[in-house]
């Protein structure tokens with residue numbers, strides 16, 4: 001039995017949902033409400049599962065792990081069909097480079113707990129918090145756009161014409177950037193790839209607006 005503990009708006013859980021969809025792996029959804037004031041991720045029960053108090057947390061039979069990069073690598077090894085990494089070692093490193101730019105250098109700075117911390121510790125108001133958010137997205141996407149627009153590997157997707165781990169990281173970050181009204185016109189390659197992904201069922205099914213815990217509009 002597979003269970004994904006996640007939150008509709010969590011980019012890290014969104015990555016895992018996309019990968020599960022691309023690999024056509026069924027799973028049960030367990031909603032963990034991160035909304036300030038509700039904070040189910042800090043509840044005693046959830047902390048027993050994941051002491052870090054973050055989502056996603058993934059269970060696959062006897063395997064139980066947190067951290068989306070670890071979950072994605074696990075899925076890739078355990079379920080190699082519909083591979084998300086290329087067969088060539090150097091190509092795999094390239095795809096991981098794109099994914100890491102987002103997963104290590106953009107997303108952690110714009111996480112809920114970081115945004116709340118700059119409000120609490122430095123008194124950042126909404127405008128300052130948004131400026132912080134936009135800064136890190138624009139810095140990361142500027143580099144990513146340069147990599148993608150100059151690479152021979154770029155096709156319909158980040159690497160060739162089938163979705164890879166890089167697209168799994170990219171699409172949730174673009175969704176999140178739009179949520180915070182980040183200007184994205186300077187990133188045509190990123191937007192083109194995002195659009196190509198949005199046409200695929202795995203990406204549509206994984207979208208925040210299509211989750212069981214999505215609040216009604």
Ligand SMILES: N[C@@H](CCC(=O)N[C@@H](CS)C(=O)NCC(=O)O)C(=O)O
Nearest residue numbers: 010011012054055056067068112113
């Ligand atoms: N590096 C972790 C990051 C997980 C993470 O920060 N998840 C966010 C949602 S995207 C979260 O649970 N935030 C709760 C908090 O910051 O308090 C991963 O990729 O799984």
